[in-house]
Amino acid sequence: MKPSTKTRVPEALARLPGQPVAAIDTPSLVIDLDPMRRNLMRMAEFARKHRVRWRPHAKMHKSTALARLQLQSGAVGVCVQKTAEAEAMAAGGITDIFISNEVIAPHKLARVAALAHELAAAHGQLAIAVDSTEGVTRLAQAMNEARRQHGAPAVINVFVEIDVGQGRCGVAPGGPALALVHEVRNHAALRFAGLQAYHGAAQHLRSPEHRREAIARVVEHVLDTRALIERQGIAVELVTGAGTGSMVCEAASGVFGELQAGSFLFMDADYARNERDPAQPVFEHALFVKTQVISAAADHAVCDAGHKSHAIDSGLPRVVGWPGGELAFANGGDEHGILRPIAADRKLPAVGDVLWLVPGHCDPTVNLHDYMIAVAGGLHGGTVERIVRVDARGALT
């Protein structure tokens, strides 16, 4: 296992545990542990009920502590998108990791192959997605090179990713996918482990009907492709995919054996804009930016959280819990948020007032922060329980 490059928690954060929420500086990223634990429990229960494995995406929280918590709750392992994220998870003791993305650079594939051997030595396993001949050939070269250097040659689990409607990565379903499966099976160091079929765009379709329609097409592609592969006498052990938005559809399909949903743990403002499918567990907001008003005028107030504190790719954050009435949050740039009452007769917050924001999108919001501050007992009246390091923050390569 690579040594963890842990830095010491800064002094101002290290003394927070045990202190009241009021002691948390602004802007800070705060986990409300009570709803987070309920989200976790509901996900575990959902997976048990549907007899489906869950391998939450650690690209969302980037924290080895939260990954371990998910494993303790029944997750089979984690997904990541980047080799550096996989290395950070492994450094934190996670031994079952799936890089659910394509890796092409030979020097990165050498790291992938080394990690496959390290995890195998720790009785774990590494998996990766492929969608091109180059990807398969280069991965096999890297694995063969690593196997020559190791006393105990490992294999890597390889999922052929098919494009099921998102138009991003993935080989075309059917014939092209089958051809790639054959290529994977040509290499002794690569073990064909199944199909990855993830439809990112379907996660954010607002109506359950539209999500069901989109995933019905996904399932058709998967069934066709799986049948084609199985007709060659090749087993498709596992189909993996799904996100927080569409997971009830994949779970009900009988085709997907593994769910990759990650955002359910924190829920963000964008996922909350989805109309909930009745089959979906109730997931509550558990990630917040604590912010303070630093300036106020007659018609607006300004808080100290801008888009260096929260990502805005999926919309602006929502202000919650302001007792003076609903507030609209307008983008004030990198370091500021501009607040206006939605109803004209409502009270604006004053200089010094504290506000809580639900970020539009949790994954890139977490990636802006080195630490999250985990609170038990609620945002109002609770206590800081622990500091959660974002171990894979900025792990881009």
Add this chain to the structure above:
Amino acid sequence: MKPSTKTRVPEALARLPGQPVAAIDTPSLVIDLDPMRRNLMRMAEFARKHRVRWRPHAKMHKSTALARLQLQSGAVGVCVQKTAEAEAMAAGGITDIFISNEVIAPHKLARVAALAHELAAAHGQLAIAVDSTEGVTRLAQAMNEARRQHGAPAVINVFVEIDVGQGRCGVAPGGPALALVHEVRNHAALRFAGLQAYHGAAQHLRSPEHRREAIARVVEHVLDTRALIERQGIAVELVTGAGTGSMVCEAASGVFGELQAGSFLFMDADYARNERDPAQPVFEHALFVKTQVISAAADHAVCDAGHKSHAIDSGLPRVVGWPGGELAFANGGDEHGILRPIAADRKLPAVGDVLWLVPGHCDPTVNLHDYMIAVAGGLHGGTVERIVRVDARGALT
């Protein structure tokens, strides 16, 4: 001076200096030093010619090494937006710092006051902006507390920020500003240093005429407010403000004594969309994301840079230098960019190809990265000269 919490440069980066650009991993943030140095020289020359001080905004690069380089080129100090940024700059040896933003939390103001004393002891100085009575009163309390604890009581330079049209922070020009000046002057530890008048929205007006009109109104507000203050026998030593978009207007006004422009150093795709004022120096793109194609289909290719590698608040990045013809970059989410040729007959990049992106907005892009890789001799054929640490990355509080 607070001790710097420098972590060691990761091994993979530490061995890059002296190596060719091809050795840089993807996605990485790369500084093209040749245009950056030309930008710096042109800014210094512009300021000299217009007899105006320049205090570049370090919120943009967040690097003490680049701040020192700017000081060596004639900058009088740096601006920052956050107390934690000021502390990071001070830890890197910068002794003339202006927090061009409001600070309200008492525990943060205690840090501001401590820093004012530390910088004064190092023969430097700290300045801060205020726009409310609470801000002035709390700052004075924090300074008085710090003065009691220090053998050599320091003062802090205080700029009254006026809202000159952006509708964000700032007290109203005229009477309200004068009232706040009086409040500042009531406290021995606060030294009224002048006015801050920054119009953020004006920076991105596309036509030079619109920018000139907006800044003409800014100048009117400043002139009125200054006259009102001076009629009370109070000197307004300095008016500070301006950004890369409008700086030629403030410089020509005869009213602004100091320019805060920061983005000129790197120039981003958004500022490049401004029609250049003939009076503006030519600033070249000097900040790039190096990315690699990891997947390709018939009608698109996918690269490994998404909005965890580059901020998208001011638009998507622009692909530059692809020899197959102009490519459109579409958002592929946190970790992917989707590339399509703009003309149908042009060649798509293939799996493994390297592309260069100009980020839409440099400030929040830099804030995503722990390090920037500085290259001399150009992106094609150049050599890595040094690794630049983003010292104040994530310095939010």
